[in-house]
Amino acid sequence: MKKQIIICMGSSCFSRGNDRNLETIEEFINQHDLTEEVDLRGSRCEGRCSHGPNIRIEHQVISHMDKGDLLEVLEDQLIKSKGE
Numbered sequence: 001m002k003k004q005i006i007i008c009m010g011s012s013c014f015s016r017g018n019d020r021n022l023e024t025i026e027e028f029i030n031q032h033d034l035t036e037e038v039d040l041r042g043s044r045c046e047g048r049c050s051h052g053p054n055i056r057i058e059h060q061v062i063s064h065m066d067k068g069d070l071l072e073v074l075e076d077q078l079i080k081s082k083g084e
């Protein structure tokens, strides 16, 4: 089953970093050849703007996401979890 990543594309999250986070996710997926394993979608504002930028991975919402944290989470969720 595909892992679902939902990135908030609301104006607050987008301007606080999800514009760059989206590029980072897309690059990561391409570099690791994960297009068949990841369902990447955008969402509208989910009312958590003050905690943004927000990204939901599976059922977990991760707030204040910056590039360093994002790469760590992607590595954990998409690469390391494959070996389990």
Ligand code: FES
Pocket: 008, 009, 010, 011, 012, 013, 014, 044, 045, 046, 047, 048, 049, 050, 052, 054
């Ligand atoms: S813009 Fe992302 S929660 Fe509001």
